[in-house]
Amino acid sequence: MSLLRFNHFPGAGMAGAEGAGAAGEGIEVEGMEVSARAGTRVLLKYRAMIEEIGPQVPEFLPHGILIFFGPQAPAELREVSLVHTGATLQGAIEVGDWLCFREPPGEGSETGRVLSYRVTAVGEVASANLAELGHLVVHFDGALEAALPGTISVAPALLHLPPVGTILELLRLEDCHDL
Amino acid sequence: MPYRAVKISRGRGGWGGPLVVKPEPGKDLIYCVTGGGIHPVAQRIAELTGGRAFDGFRSSAPEKQIACVVIDCGGTARIGVYPMKKILTIDVKPSSPSGPLMKFITEQLFVSGVRPEDVQLLEES
Numbered sequence: 001m002s003l004l005r006f007n008h009f010p011g012a013g014m015a016g017a018e019g020a021g022a023a024g025e026g027i028e029v030e031g032m033e034v035s036a037r038a039g040t041r042v043l044l045k046y047r048a049m050i051e052e053i054g055p056q057v058p059e060f061l062p063h064g065i066l067i068f069f070g071p072q073a074p075a076e077l078r079e080v081s082l083v084h085t086g087a088t089l090q091g092a093i094e095v096g097d098w099l100c101f102r103e104p105p106g107e108g109s110e111t112g113r114v115l116s117y118r119v120t121a122v123g124e125v126a127s128a129n130l131a132e133l134g135h136l137v138v139h140f141d142g143a144l145e146a147a148l149p150g151t152i153s154v155a156p157a158l159l160h161l162p163p164v165g166t167i168l169e170l171l172r173l174e175d176c177h178d179l
Numbered sequence: 180m181p182y183r184a185v186k187i188s189r190g191r192g193g194w195g196g197p198l199v200v201k202p203e204p205g206k207d208l209i210y211c212v213t214g215g216g217i218h219p220v221a222q223r224i225a226e227l228t229g230g231r232a233f234d235g236f237r238s239s240a241p242e243k244q245i246a247c248v249v250i251d252c253g254g255t256a257r258i259g260v261y262p263m264k265k266i267l268t269i270d271v272k273p274s275s276p277s278g279p280l281m282k283f284i285t286e287q288l289f290v291s292g293v294r295p296e297d298v299q300l301l302e303e304s
Contacts, residue, residue, distance in 0.1 A: 063278075065279060069256075074239055133236065148253055148274075
């Protein structure tokens with residue numbers, strides 16, 4: 001699974017849970033902005049924890065689709081959704097952002113895996129849905145145009161479902177030249 | 180007050196319908212899952228039919244009490260979940276069937292692009 005880690009992540013090692021051994025310092029992303037390493041800063045746009053996974057979520061996996069909803073979602077939508085704690089969206093989702101799943105520590109590992117996906121397309125109502133309802137539909141297809149107004153596309157493909165307890169993040173890495 | 184029936188037609192760029200919605204005792208919720216409170220389309224359906232506008236993001240209700248649902252879906256989840264449950268579904272966005280659940284989205288269960296003026300009292304003869 002190591003291929004899924006930060007190999008495709010510019011500025012590898014900025015995401016805290018990767019820990020020591022990477023090029024960066026393994027910092028914690030606490031606030032909205034933290035410096036990741038010299039020349040790069042991280043803009044954290046959204047962070048919430050997955051609390052519940054609906055029984056019909058696996059049916060969307062063969063389609064490469066995950067549906068997220070915030071804590072207010074009614075029961076019938078929870079059946080198809082990963083329900084999370086919700087958060088305030090700190091900036092519109094943009095192509096080039098990163099969707100990160102920080103999995104909880106599992107058996108025999110002190111830090112959970114961090115899987116990162118690059119945003120390749122953003123539908124026109126995706127940010128509004130996320131801001132208002134915690135609702136986001138992610139297509140893991142790497143498409144350059146969003147399939148539908150409410151979807152975003154990311155790459156690479158999803159290999160498995162993030163478990164309950166996973167921290168969902170949207171963030172942007174920005175070059176910063178005014179050191 | 181007796182419930183009355185409305186005919187809900189697709190709006191510009193919309194798909195499906197027309198649907199006829201008539202609440203019944205115990206099944207009279209005009210169930211709004213748009214976020215931002217009761218959508219004007221749901222409000223109008225409730226006013227014309229005598230049904231009760233209900234915000235699905237604020238409280239919960241059994242599915243069997245739902246006369247119809249009003250959504251503003253960008254195309255994957257809500258557009259399919261309610262038709263899958265055979266609930267009459269009114270999308271205020273001009274969406275067409277899409278997503279993994281699209282096989283459940285039929286003209287008999289779903290209408291889209293709906294504006295308040297697309298909701299009209301049905302003259303019952």
